[in-house]
Amino acid sequence: MARAFTPKVITSNLLIEGDAVWFTAEDTWSGDITDAEFLTDEAHADLRLLEANAQKNVMVGAYLADAKLGENGPEATHFREEFRTRGPSNYAHGKQVEQV
Amino acid sequence: MYKYNDFDENFVRERVAQFRGQVERRIDGSLTEDEFKPLRLMNGLYLQLHAYMLRVAVPYGTLNSKQMDMLAHLAETYDKGYGHFTTRQNIQYNWPELRDVPDMLSDLADVEMHAIQTSGNTIRNVTADHFAGAAADEVADPRPVAELLRQWSTDHPEFQFLPRKFKLAVTGAAADRAVIKAHDIGIRILERDGVRGYEVLVGGGLGRTPMIGKVLHDFLPEADLLPFIEATVSVWNRLGRRDNKYKARIKITVHEHGIDEIRRLVDERFAEIRPTFNGVDQEILRSIEAQFAAPEFKSASTDGFEAARLANPAFRSWTDTNLTAHRAEGYAIVSISIKKHGDTPGDATADQMRVMADLARKYGHDELRISHEQNVILPHVHKSDLMDIYQILRVAGLATANIGLVSDIIACPGMDYCALATARSIPIAQQIATRFDELKLEHDIGELKIKISGCINACGHHHVGHIGILGLDRAGVENYQITLGGDHTETAAIGERAGPGFSADDIVPAIERLVVGYMDLRDNDDETFIQTYRRLGAAPFKDILYPKEKADAA
Numbered sequence: 001m002a003r004a005f006t007p008k009v010i011t012s013n014l015l016i017e018g019d020a021v022w023f024t025a026e027d028t029w030s031g032d033i034t035d036a037e038f039l040t041d042e043a044h045a046d047l048r049l050l051e052a053n054a055q056k057n058v059m060v061g062a063y064l065a066d067a068k069l070g071e072n073g074p075e076a077t078h079f080r081e082e083f084r085t086r087g088p089s090n091y092a093h094g095k096q097v098e099q100v
Numbered sequence: 101m102y103k104y105n106d107f108d109e110n111f112v113r114e115r116v117a118q119f120r121g122q123v124e125r126r127i128d129g130s131l132t133e134d135e136f137k138p139l140r141l142m143n144g145l146y147l148q149l150h151a152y153m154l155r156v157a158v159p160y161g162t163l164n165s166k167q168m169d170m171l172a173h174l175a176e177t178y179d180k181g182y183g184h185f186t187t188r189q190n191i192q193y194n195w196p197e198l199r200d201v202p203d204m205l206s207d208l209a210d211v212e213m214h215a216i217q218t219s220g221n222t223i224r225n226v227t228a229d230h231f232a233g234a235a236a237d238e239v240a241d242p243r244p245v246a247e248l249l250r251q252w253s254t255d256h257p258e259f260q261f262l263p264r265k266f267k268l269a270v271t272g273a274a275a276d277r278a279v280i281k282a283h284d285i286g287i288r289i290l291e292r293d294g295v296r297g298y299e300v301l302v303g304g305g306l307g308r309t310p311m312i313g314k315v316l317h318d319f320l321p322e323a324d325l326l327p328f329i330e331a332t333v334s335v336w337n338r339l340g341r342r343d344n345k346y347k348a349r350i351k352i353t354v355h356e357h358g359i360d361e362i363r364r365l366v367d368e369r370f371a372e373i374r375p376t377f378n379g380v381d382q383e384i385l386r387s388i389e390a391q392f393a394a395p396e397f398k399s400a401s402t403d404g405f406e407a408a409r410l411a412n413p414a415f416r417s418w419t420d421t422n423l424t425a426h427r428a429e430g431y432a433i434v435s436i437s438i439k440k441h442g443d444t445p446g447d448a449t450a451d452q453m454r455v456m457a458d459l460a461r462k463y464g465h466d467e468l469r470i471s472h473e474q475n476v477i478l479p480h481v482h483k484s485d486l487m488d489i490y491q492i493l494r495v496a497g498l499a500t501a502n503i504g505l506v507s508d509i510i511a512c513p514g515m516d517y518c519a520l521a522t523a524r525s526i527p528i529a530q531q532i533a534t535r536f537d538e539l540k541l542e543h544d545i546g547e548l549k550i551k552i553s554g555c556i557n558a559c560g561h562h563h564v565g566h567i568g569i570l571g572l573d574r575a576g577v578e579n580y581q582i583t584l585g586g587d588h589t590e591t592a593a594i595g596e597r598a599g600p601g602f603s604a605d606d607i608v609p610a611i612e613r614l615v616v617g618y619m620d621l622r623d624n625d626d627e628t629f630i631q632t633y634r635r636l637g638a639a640p641f642k643d644i645l646y647p648k649e650k651a652d653a654a
Binding site for chain 1: 126127129132133147148149150151152180194195196197198199444447515516517524526527530573576577578
């Protein structure tokens with residue numbers, strides 16, 4: 001039996017800045033995962049990934065990442081994806097300071 | 101040091117111009133990412149977790165002050181004010197923007213540096229003993245050979261699409277400080293009856309399948325070096341497993357075919373190509389050697405140094421750990437620790453880089469080295485200048501007296517930066533160093549190499565650490581495996597896995613238990629961790645690491 005589909009968001013890195021971004025329901029890219037479109041249907045997620053990947057001059061390497069719905073919107077479930085929403089742990093660099 | 105000739109200069113400039121055009125075409129949409137990616141990798145540009153990363157080559161780890169100043173300039177202008185020195189003697193910038201990279205490469209070209217072949221399935225930056233040209237125990241300076249190999253391998257038409265990356269290391273001393281046994285090819289300069297030759301090792305490597313290099317030639321005549329290395333890479337280029345990237349490195353080829361068969365094939369290929377080498381390579385080597393002539397060492401009294409050592413315990417401690425014997429009378433090799441307790445191993449700020457550049461200019465015959473242990477070396481310092489240097493380093497936060505000790509930890513960038521990582525390594529290194537600093541046990545513990553990798557690819561050399569730590573993703577949680585008894589020197593050995601991994605919270609207490617436990621096990625204060633391990637085997641160390649399991653079994 002195929003594995004049950006778990007909710008996802010679409011994420012990638014911006015072409016120029018390299019910054020981690022998430023794909024919104026408005027076809028834009030946000031630096032905040034809570035702005036991401038929360039995808040609960042596999043067929044829809046695959047379609048949205050195609051649409052995201054069409055923006056190949058804006059970003060690089062879009063993929064589906066596991067997510068859950070939190071208070072303010074989607075949140076990462078895996079620690080790797082969580083780090084991408086924050087930045088490194090050894091310096092206050094990246095999103096953890098840019099978004100404050 | 102090697103000085104670019106017109107050919108080098110034009111080649112590097114041309115590559116910068118080409119890459120500038122490629123970046124422009126990527127940004128305006130004429131190149132897709134699929135088309136652009138191999139081009140950016142050829143120029144050392146990766147896309148990591150939070151940003152692009154540019155890996156700049158520091159050939160055989162040698163820099164002059166002007167080059168170090170330029171690295172500082174890059175850190176300040178295009179990055180967040182720092183750079184990360186790596187285990188392959190390179191430097192990485194973690195935050196450049198794509199459109200700035202051509203300017204970075206152009207700035208680097210101004211000081212005879214580049215990022216060519218720091219990625220991709222090519223022959224990578226050739227590494228060497230970081231004490232080259234200075235060590236008291238050296239037969240010959242390995243850097244001329246490393247430079248010859250760099251020139252030969254750069255844009256070598258036969259070797260631009262190898263089965264996988266290929267790494268060479270060279271040493272000129274019996275004591276191996278370049279980890280040559282864990283390289284695709286390791287070269288050691290030897291002398292027999294006054295004649296110079298090379299021991300050539302093949303098929304070493306860390307990563308998923310760690311292997312110790314095997315002897316391919318025990319005494320290769322000097323003039324045969326380039327054709328022999330070319331024959332070796334050529335044999336692997338044909339045989340290497342392009343069907344499976346995990347089996348593509350030469351260590352697997354050697355393992356699958358056997359060293360005798362590889363030797364036979366290399367000899368066969370060597371016989372074919374040797375006549376095509378007409379001696380130009382040897383002429384070039386001679387001219388390179390001339391450029392690596394030793395500086396003019398000065399003569400001065402070292403009385404002041406000895407007096408300062410007696411008068412200042414902190415200075416004495418630093419000189420005890422951070423100096424190595426120099427071949428010239430009155431001189432010492434200074435290792436500047438880039439491992440201040442709690443800081444990121446290998447990270448230096450732009451200001452610190454400038455301080456080190458100034459020291460090299462003023463006191464160090466304008467030479468600096470990057471070690472694979474992620475420290476910076478002043479290879480030629482007269483002992484009478486050490487107190488001045490120490491005081492300047494102290495102000496810059498660079499005078500940590502911990503070279504070779506428990507806090508002198510190698511750590512790869514891990515999941516704080518690297519897209520391949522499966523767990524973080526930097527915070528583990530920071531916590532271990534901080535903890536042992538609190539315990540004030542570091543100097544009592546003595547020589548100990550802890551090496552941490554954040555994934556199986558082993559950039560942090562964990563397999564050859566006395567204590568190795570490998571960060572993995574176990575069911576969505578960071579988990580750390582310990583290996584014991586590894587050795588990165590001429591007596592190289594792959595560490596043995598101690599048992600089940602530890603969580604991120606438990607790994608630092610486990611290391612503390614292990615190291616404190618070793619102090620109880622050792623015969624005397626001078627018996628190092630690795631010596632105790634070799635004397636007693638893994639069992640008592642495993643008992644220390646897993647006390648509960650022992651109780652359960654009882």
